Amino acid sequence: MRHKFKLMLAGVVLALGGLGVYVAASDHDDxxxxxxxxxxxxxxxxxxxxxxxxxxxxxxxxxxxxxxxxxxxxxxxxxxxxxxxxxxxxxxxxxxxxxxxxxxxxxxxxxxxxxxxxxxxxxxxxxxxxxxxxxxxxxxxxxxxxxxxxxxxxxxxxxxxxxxxxxxxxxxxxxPFFFDVEQFFRVRAGLAGLGPSVGFRSPGVDFTAGxxxxxxxxxxxxxxxxxxxxxxxxxxxxxxxxxxxxxxxxxxxxxxxxxPAVNEGLVITNDYLNTLNAVGPDFEAKVLKGDKDAAAAAAPIVAEISTVLKLLGNDQNRINALLGAFLPDVMxxxxxxxxxxxxxxxxxxxxxxxxxxKDDVIDITLQVLSNGAVKGDNVSYEGPNAGGTRHKPLLSDFPYLADPN
Incomplete structure (x- = not known):
């Protein structure tokens, strides 16, 4: 999920050091x-x-x-x-x-x-x-x-x-990834009070189609x-x-x-993403365990993640719980x-x-990160999604992934 599809928040600039906001919708290009x-x-x-x-x-x-x-x-x-x-x-x-x-x-x-x-x-x-x-x-x-x-x-x-x-x-x-990425930014801006309050369109537009x-x-x-x-x-x-x-x-x-959608979904600043990409999950473990050097190095990143989670409707107790649940970033x-x-x-x-x-990880992640305010993006693997798009059937045997377009 890292289609580095720079999902711009309609030119909105959050109060995060004056930096423009974008998120890679999974990990497509973060x-x-x-x-x-x-x-x-x-x-x-x-x-x-x-x-x-x-x-x-x-x-x-x-x-x-x-x-x-x-x-x-x-x-x-x-x-x-x-x-x-x-x-x-x-x-x-x-x-x-x-x-x-x-x-x-x-x-x-x-x-x-x-x-x-x-x-x-x-x-x-x-x-x-x-x-x-x-x-x-x-x-x-x-x-x-x-x-x-x-x-x-x-x-x-x-x-x-x-x-x-x-x-x-x-x-x-x-x-195999699927997500209505454009509408996500409109919904997220509304949740953060940075635009009109909107929901996901139905059916949604699958930005990976084809x-x-x-x-x-x-x-x-x-x-x-x-x-x-x-x-x-x-x-x-x-x-x-x-x-x-x-x-x-x-x-x-x-x-x-x-x-999916952890580092790239919660971290906005490009340099911070590069920092996390260059270290292992052991670095995040050290931060959570209170290692002073790691915590000091990660402080700006943790602050940015916390700000994004707050904008999505979470109080500090829930933010702390989410950090403990999704970091270190391992599957x-x-x-x-x-x-x-x-x-x-x-x-x-x-x-x-x-x-x-075929797991609808975006629906799952949206519900968790928004504290239930967002239920899903109305996009599925089988579709039909907007324009009648859908993904090809998976293979019945290894490697299971559908044939290329």
């Missing part, structure tokens, strides 16, 4: 910088038990989906950056009600080479858990690990790891992620890094994303119950069942 081309922009993260998406699937596998390159036009080939690392990071959680530490126990990393004459990019995969790291360039049957070109069936790469294996897809897919994204999907055995533990809850987030232009041989993180998944963004909350009020491809 935090502009000189380093980030569109191929380096995250849009959404999805994590779910495969059995919940496909009852015929083998029990015990998790699916991770990372979407990048927002607003990719139909029938146009787009590529992953050859100068970046794309990563899913995860940590094992002993108590689903505990605050996230933001410290990873493992990761899946993807690096891409230049495309060949067929439009396929070779992929180098690095998988790490419990201190054991393996880097692979070939599938279980010795073939190159490759992306899927635009005009082909999904290429599924089966990669052997220690005590198991994963299946990997990378290529263009239809963007667009594609570059997707990375991984199917991994739960047993591999547990790594000998009995953990049933996991925190997941995704990052993109590039070679550090100032430190030879080191990598610079420039993107981070977990839950928590408790695999003991069915996956779904609204399926369960822990004692902190945080969603703990991951996110499915």
């Amino acid at each position: 935090g502009e910088s000189d380093y980030k081309a569109r191929a380096l922009n995250l849009t959404d993260l999805y994590v779910f038990r495969e059995k919940d998406q496909n009852p015929s699937a083998k029990d015990g596998d998790l699916v991770f989906v990372m979407n990048t390159n927002p607003r990719s036009l139909a029938r146009q080939q787009y590529y992953f950056s050859t100068n970046a690392r794309y990563e899913f990071r995860f940590s094992r959680v002993q108590d689903k009600d505990a605050m996230a530490t933001g410290e990873p126990d493992g990761f899946f990393r993807f690096e891409f080479g230049p495309p060949d004459k067929n439009g396929q990019q070779p992929i180098t995969i690095t998988a790490s858990r419990a201190g054991i790291t393996r880097t692979l360039k070939t599938t279980a049957d010795g073939k190159p690990i490759l992306t899927s070109p635009l005009s082909s069936r999904p290429v599924l790469n089966n990669v052997r790891l220690d005590n198991g294996g994963i299946t990997v897809f990378a290529g263009l897919r239809e963007d 667009y594609n994204v570059n997707s990375i999907a991984v199917r991994a055995p739960l047993e591999w992620i547990q790594s000998g533990s009995i953990a049933t809850t996991f925190d997941v987030w995704e990052i993109i890094s590039i070679p550090d232009p100032e430190k030879k041989g080191e990598w610079k993180q420039i993107e981070r994303l977990a839950r 928590r998944i408790d695999v003991t119950g069915p996956s779904g963004y609204a399926n369960a909350l822990n004692k902190l009020g945080s969603p703990i069942r991951g996110r499915m491809l």
Whole structure:
């Protein structure tokens, strides 16, 4: 949800240092910088038990989906950056009600080479858990690990790891995110007393209709992620890094994303978004735990988030509760119950069942952040949304994402 679609609040400038207000509606393009081309922009993260998406699937596998390159036009080939690392990071959680530490126990990393004459990019995969790291360039049957070109069936790469294996897809897919972003800004301005009070139109306009994204999907055995533990809850987030232009041989993180519409929905100032994109959720954990240095560095960002939440109708007690529920920004998944963004909350009020491809995360988030004042945007995956638009049917098997437009 990071279609860096700069949703302008009709030229309104809030009293936040005189800075113009915009929000990325999910994560489509938040935090502009000189380093980030569109191929380096995250849009959404999805994590779910495969059995919940496909009852015929083998029990015990998790699916991770990372979407990048927002607003990719139909029938146009787009590529992953050859100068970046794309990563899913995860940590094992002993108590689903505990605050996230933001410290990873493992990761899946993807690096891409230049495309060949067929439009396929070779992929180098690095998988790490419990201190054991393996880097692979070939599938279980010795073939190159490759992306899927635009005009082909999904290429599924089966990669052997220690005590198991994963299946990997990378290529263009239809963007599954949906949201009436224009009307959101009108509604938000009304709630903040900065414009007329309006509701969402019905049906709403889906601003992602017709667009594609570059997707990375991984199917991994739960047993591999547990790594000998009995953990049933996991925190997941995704990052993109590039070679550090100032430190030879080191990598610079420039993107981070977990839950939809958290950092990019509550943080307005571009420099603040870049700051959060450059650090891990462990930084936010330090702030919440009262670390003096982290708290001092984050004070302007926390103040901005609090101001936005106040404008959306929350008092200070509720603001504090929301900060504790949605930060640190990780996607928590408790695999003991069915996956779904609204399926369960822990004692902190945080969603703990991951996110499915059709989950209406915007309706859920709007209701929470506005303290129930906004019920939804009247846009759905199936539609019909305004103009009769709707998303294509999901595939019945991995990688599940709909074919590209």
